[in-house]
Amino acid sequence: MLKPLSLALCLAALATPALVQAQVQTRAYAPENLRTLSHNDQVRVISLEYSEQSGGRRIPDDQLRFYLDQVNRSNWTFSRIKSDIATSLGGGGVGPGPQPGGSIRCESTDGRPRTCRAPWNGYSRLLRQLSKTPCTEGQTWQSRDGNIYVSGGCRGEFGPGLSPPVPPVGQTVRCESNDGRPRTCQVPWNGRTRLSRQLSSSACVEGRSWQQQNGSVWVSQGCRAEFVADYQVQPPVGGRRVSCSSNDNRTTTCAWPPGYGVPRLIQQVSRQPCIQGQTWGISSATAIWVSRGCRGVFGN
Structure with missing residues (x-):
């Protein structure tokens, strides 16, 4: 009869090299304080943990960089990394804690x-x-x-974030595309801008001859108009409005807030036609897609 020590040695000898290597690679090298490891070992620990939780998938490079930064700057522990990976892979429409x-x-x-x-x-x-x-x-x-x-x-x-301030009453910015040349005008507010009054005979169409950016307004094709701040805290009565644009004919997906029902095309702002099922559609309960140059405002 084999003695207990001899039996243990025999069992260890029967273990396959791959199994032993897997056991070494999974938990033995992962101390709670990852800052005690070299950079390469930190990468290996985090990558393996992500692979184990995701069923073999490779961790995205930007997510890996984020974890390395949190370990070395914010003292995230291995348990914190594990928990965050589990949350990020959990899905279900609820974001990480x-x-x-x-x-x-x-x-x-x-x-x-x-x-x-x-x-x-x-x-x-x-x-x-x-x-x-x-x-x-x-x-x-x-x-x-x-x-x-x-x-x-x-x-x-x-x-x-801070709630948007109430726009100053009557404050407008005039922006003009003279001789059809494009022009960018700075505005003294943050957030959205809306067209208040068109001054030109050429049409001012958002997404075509004018568009807004944080802190500025861009006009072209002879559009001349006055613009004001548009701080819309609540959705319009009857539903939600979302702009979605296919730039350079690429397919684009835009978020549609849940709980607002089925979206429909409210206004086409592109020269290319927006036809449901051909150049725009509903990809899920929370997403709209557009393609082939369709740019429109969607709502219900």
Whole structure:
């Protein structure tokens, strides 16, 4: 009869090299304080943990960089990394929990739209972009009533934002495209801008001969008009309005806030036709897609 020590040695000898290697690679190398590891070992630990939780998928480069930064700057522990990975892979339309300093991560994975509930009410602001895909307010992310909507691959860290100020009564900015030349005019407010009064015989059509950007207005094709601040806190009576544009004929997905029913085309602002099922459609309960140059305002 084999002695207990001999039996243990025999069992160890029967273990396959792959199994032993897997056991070494999974938990033994992962101390709680990841700052004690070299950079390469930090990368290996985090990458393996993500692979284990995701069923073999590779961690996105920007998410890996975010974790490395949190480990070395914010002293995130291995348990914190594991928990955050689990949350980011959980899905279900609910975003990751609050981060230090009163922030929350919301991620559009694989370009899919997502809604994240923030632990505060009102507006949110982008604190840090985590994705290579731009997080542009009004295009790939927006905020309303404690919800954050992301789409198009935007992955970011968000925090509570100040409610927009009441626009000054009567304050306007005139912007003119003389001789059809494009022009950019600065405006003394942040957020959205709307056309107040058209001054030219040439049509001023948003998305075609004028468009807004944070802090400025751009006009072209002879559009001359007066513009005012447009701080729209609540959606219009009867529904929600979302602008979605296919630039350079590319297919674009825009977030549609949940709970507002089925969207429809309210206004076409492009020269290219917007035809449901051909150049625009509904990809999910929280997303609209446009293609082949369709630019429009959608609502219900």
